[in-house]
Amino acid sequence: NKKTTDALTEVVIPSEYGVATMPVNAGNIRNHGYEIYLNVVPVSSKDLTWALNFNTARNFNEVTRSGNNQLETWNSLASGTAYVEGYAASSFFAFNYKGLDPVTGYPTFNIPELTDASKKNVSLLMQHVGQLDPKFTGGFGTNIRYKGFNLNSSFTLSLGAKKFLAPLYNNSNQSAPYPTQNLSSALNNRWRKSGDEAFTNIPSLPTANIPFPAFGNSGYPIYSLYDYSTVRVVDADYLRCRNVGLSYAIPPKMLAKAHIQQLSLQASVTNLFYIASGKLDGIDPEVSGNSLPIPRTYSLTLNVGF
Numbered sequence: 001n002k003k004t005t006d007a008l009t010e011v012v013i014p015s016e017y018g019v020a021t022m023p024v025n026a027g028n029i030r031n032h033g034y035e036i037y038l039n040v041v042p043v044s045s046k047d048l049t050w051a052l053n054f055n056t057a058r059n060f061n062e063v064t065r066s067g068n069n070q071l072e073t074w075n076s077l078a079s080g081t082a083y084v085e086g087y088a089a090s091s092f093f094a095f096n097y098k099g100l101d102p103v104t105g106y107p108t109f110n111i112p113e114l115t116d117a118s119k120k121n122v123s124l125l126m127q128h129v130g131q132l133d134p135k136f137t138g139g140f141g142t143n144i145r146y147k148g149f150n151l152n153s154s155f156t157l158s159l160g161a162k163k164f165l166a167p168l169y170n171n172s173n174q175s176a177p178y179p180t181q182n183l184s185s186a187l188n189n190r191w192r193k194s195g196d197e198a199f200t201n202i203p204s205l206p207t208a209n210i211p212f213p214a215f216g217n218s219g220y221p222i223y224s225l226y227d228y229s230t231v232r233v234v235d236a237d238y239l240r241c242r243n244v245g246l247s248y249a250i251p252p253k254m255l256a257k258a259h260i261q262q263l264s265l266q267a268s269v270t271n272l273f274y275i276a277s278g279k280l281d282g283i284d285p286e287v288s289g290n291s292l293p294i295p296r297t298y299s300l301t302l303n304v305g306f
Helices: 074-079 185-189 222-227 253-256
Strands: 001-013 023-044 048-065 092-094 099-100 106-107 126-130 136-146 149-160 161-162 233-235 240-247 262-276 297-305
Touching: 074 092, 092 161, 106 222, 136 161, 253 262
Parallel strands: none
Antiparallel strands: 001 023, 023 048, 048 136, 092 126, 099 106, 136 149, 149 240, 161 233, 240 262, 262 297
8 A cells, every 4th residue: 555645747837937837746646456476386296396376466546636737738648647636647538539520531529618717627628548557467377397398488467458559640730641651551441432431430531621629729630639539449458478488408317428517408489479459450468659569589598517
């Protein structure tokens, strides 16, 4: 159980200070949870040993105070960096996707009208869609030894996190994507003509005349809002095989004539596979945006001791 006081939050300050915002120790956060580790050896003998291990953790996190005049922008709310009272510290928000315009294929949204007094509260324009950090994490592994052979493996489990899919239109502010850009194959299913909105939620290619919905004192291109809308939120749950290894140690009696005390050979592979939501479109659930996936690596090791 941990209570954090005076956490740094970005707040709006009087213009007399010479800057519009400043990090201030004004937030309070409460964390509580548990961690459990268990190791079991079901079989233990001279030639055969089988060991199992399990671990799990559950964290409950809540922002209890975010400070007065905290700076709220839709970018900070979408990225999960804004502290919003009553929500987890990694909570993020998205624009409520309404559907595609049947005439233009532009994305549309349910954006509420705000009064002058509430225009500064940008979170009212967006919908809470989850948290970036998992609610539950766990893992398990096994180690089997039979005479000189040893097989080990480890797996990790993550549940409860959500994330945005990678943006589809990185140059969407004023024009269609450039021919040299590396684009997602999802654009092959984009809106092209009236009636397509019944079969796809991928908008048409942007044009120079795309509308800029206004809220507060600013306007933003609808394709930027689309990339951070509810239709682009997916579950980031996964089960990953972290490591699998097999080794063999030659008995010392067989090495005595060669004056070798130890000789073993080991083959292993990391990040062999993972199981995740098909809606991720092949994106690694542990990486963000367009970052490269965690690579799979193979290794072969020879250990010799004299």
